[in-house]
Amino acid sequence: MINDLKTIMKIQGVSSREGKIGAKLAELIKPYTDEVSTDALGNVVALKRGTAKNKKKIMFCAHMDEIGFVVTFIQDNGIVRVTPVGGINYVAAAFNRVVFENGASGIMFPEDKTEPKDYRPDKFYIDLGVKTKRDAERKVKIGETCALVSGMTKLAGNKYSGRPFDDRIGCYVLLETAKELKKVKDDVYFVFSVQEEVGCRGSHAASFNVRPDIGIAVDVTPSGDVVNAATNPTVKLGDGAAIKVKDSSVMCDQKLVFDLVDLAKENKIPYQMEVLTYGGTDTCSMQTVAGGSRAVCISVPTRFCHSNNEVIDMTDVDACVKLAVAACGAEL
Numbered sequence: 001m002i003n004d005l006k007t008i009m010k011i012q013g014v015s016s017r018e019g020k021i022g023a024k025l026a027e028l029i030k031p032y033t034d035e036v037s038t039d040a041l042g043n044v045v046a047l048k049r050g051t052a053k054n055k056k057k058i059m060f061c062a063h064m065d066e067i068g069f070v071v072t073f074i075q076d077n078g079i080v081r082v083t084p085v086g087g088i089n090y091v092a093a094a095f096n097r098v099v100f101e102n103g104a105s106g107i108m109f110p111e112d113k114t115e116p117k118d119y120r121p122d123k124f125y126i127d128l129g130v131k132t133k134r135d136a137e138r139k140v141k142i143g144e145t146c147a148l149v150s151g152m153t154k155l156a157g158n159k160y161s162g163r164p165f166d167d168r169i170g171c172y173v174l175l176e177t178a179k180e181l182k183k184v185k186d187d188v189y190f191v192f193s194v195q196e197e198v199g200c201r202g203s204h205a206a207s208f209n210v211r212p213d214i215g216i217a218v219d220v221t222p223s224g225d226v227v228n229a230a231t232n233p234t235v236k237l238g239d240g241a242a243i244k245v246k247d248s249s250v251m252c253d254q255k256l257v258f259d260l261v262d263l264a265k266e267n268k269i270p271y272q273m274e275v276l277t278y279g280g281t282d283t284c285s286m287q288t289v290a291g292g293s294r295a296v297c298i299s300v301p302t303r304f305c306h307s308n309n310e311v312i313d314m315t316d317v318d319a320c321v322k323l324a325v326a327a328c329g330a331e332l
């Protein structure tokens with residue numbers, strides 16, 4: 001089980017470059033679903049068919065892309081310039097190793113004597129360890145993407161650190177949910193979406209194709225139990241699945257929020273309420289695309305989101321899987 005998570009944590013997929021991670025997720029979910037396809041954007045859509053006469057369509061969605069950078073320019077001295085893809089935390093990126101699509105490594109560094117408060121994309125460079133533009137061009141190409149080095153490490157108890165838990169941990173919840181489901185009454189779609197980090201673009205297209213009645217995103221949410229946390233004070237690592245009420249992109253369907261709370265209580269699944277004052281998720285696409293759907297999000301509490309060491313607790317992940325399975329069996 002955890003090995004599948006380790007596998008999908010290691011495969012790079014910066015927004016728009018999700019081919020490899022998509023192929024792996026398609027392979028992993030195939031034995032537990034009836035049909036798997038990939039659309040023009042690269043969204044992987046797996047369907048488990050329901051048996052009810054008047055069945056609904058439930059669409060789970062977790063994004064498989066990750067934040068990163070695109071090479072814009074290579075200087076004469078071989079130093080590489082990049083532009084961000086998604087919301088980069090430059091304090092976290094400074095002096096860290098990035099890996100390119102072809103496996104080449106470099107170190108991301110800010111201009112000398114730049115204070116962290118002045119960190120901006122144009123103050124950052126990548127050192128490949130080469131001396132000339134020519135040598136650099138043998139390693140990386142303009143337009144190629146890179147991301148902070150990925151992978152996961154066990155901390156105490158059930159906690160793990162690493163990246164990109166945003167949102168491979170959501171993809172893992174979808175995989176585990178598909179494994180747990182036996183017979184389902186409704187059609188259940190599992191969508192691994194592309195390009196969430198640049199504006200939920202993949203889930204727009206996928207929602208249009210699937211046209212769900214119920215949309216349930218699974219994504220990370222900042223855990224409010226860090227020192228001097230400014231947001232999400234109700235969400236704590238290890239306290240269970242977070243049921244989203246809102247973020248900046250969405251006001252979740254109120255009945256679905258209450259239904260998930262009831263299901264958590266009935267099934268003794270630890271849960272907590274999430275009222276996020278910023279951020280966005282694929283929930284918004286499912287809610288508003290085509291004719292719209294009733295949408296909600298199950299969130300995995302995560303410390304240090306978008307850093308190179310996001311921290312999650314597997315007991316929360318288990319709670320998210322249980323809640324997603326319970327949702328499939330319920331009358332939502």
Ligand SMILES: [Zn+2]
Nearest residue numbers: 166167219220
């Ligand atoms: Zn995310």
